[in-house]
Amino acid sequence: xxxxxxxxxxxxxxxxxxxxxxxxxxxxxxxxxxxxxxxxxxxxxxxxxxxxxxxxxxxxxxxxxxxxxxxxxxxxxxxxxxxxxxxxxxxxxxxxxxxxxxxxxxxxxxxxxxxxxxxxxxxxxxxxxxxxxxxxxxxxxxxxxxxxxxxxxxxxxxxxxxxxxxxxxxxxxxxxxxxxxxxxxxxxxxxxxxxxxxxxx
Numbered sequence: 487x488x489x490x491x492x493x494x495x496x497x498x499x500x501x502x503x504x505x506x507x508x509x510x511x512x513x514x515x516x517x518x519x520x521x522x523x524x525x526x527x528x529x530x531x532x533x534x535x536x537x538x539x540x541x542x543x544x545x546x547x548x549x550x551x552x553x554x555x556x557x558x559x560x561x562x563x564x565x566x567x568x569x570x571x572x573x574x575x576x577x578x579x580x581x582x583x584x585x586x587x588x589x590x591x592x593x594x595x596x597x598x599x600x601x602x603x604x605x606x607x608x609x610x611x612x613x614x615x616x617x618x619x620x621x622x623x624x625x626x627x628x629x630x631x632x633x634x635x636x637x638x639x640x641x642x643x644x645x646x647x648x649x650x651x652x653x654x655x656x657x658x659x660x661x662x663x664x665x666x667x668x669x670x671x672x673x674x675x676x677x678x679x680x681x682x683x684x685x686x687x
Contacts, residue, residue: 520671521675521676527676530674530676531569534572534662534664534676535570537613538564539564541598543559544559544562544574545557545558545596545597546562546576546596546657547594548584548591548594548619549587549593551587556584561635562576563631563635563638569678569680574617574657575635575654575655576655576657577652577654580651580652580653582653585621585653588619588620592620594619595615596617600612608667610665610667611666612665613665616659616660617657617659617660619656622655622656632654636649659678660678661675661677661678
């Protein structure tokens with residue numbers, strides 16, 4: 487997997503950016519872990535990238551027109567964007583529910599959990615991501631994401647799949663809830679909106 491920082495030329499569209507920069511945090515301020523201060527956020531963003539890069543599968547939830555959430559377990563790859571913001575690429579068949587759901591509502595959630603059993607529970611690390619997702623229509627970005635997916639460590643099996651014929655998704659986190667049982671506080675919230683706003687400027 488590439489370690490270079492992607493100066494993310496494939497920026498989200500204006501409507502998706504408006505959703506990303508909306509103040510979704512304030513409605514849940516009392517129910518979510520406190521926002522990490524700047525110094526802690528820098529460190530945690532690196533930890534989140536590391537967890538994403540070294541995980542095979544991620545839980546990915548979309549919003550159905552009926553109002554019910556739909557959760558999917560998916561293969562994915564991660565590229566580092568400006569200010570350590572993860573850019574997550576996922577592939578799926580073009581006719582799946584998730585593609586239709588994302589085109590109707592780009593707000594998605596993703597979750598990763600790395601546990602070690604009860605005896606070693608202090609090693610647990612996990613993240614929940616609120617993100618804006620785009621179905622990639624740009625051919626250059628599609629090829630970039632395809633190459634990153636196939637170069638990910640442990641993803642040799644993708645050479646046997648017809649990824650060229652599938653849809654490619656880009657999920658860009660807006661907030662992350664981070665849990666590290668070795669750290670105090672164990673749970674904090676990371677806000678990525680500053681990096682999104684800077685990219686749009």
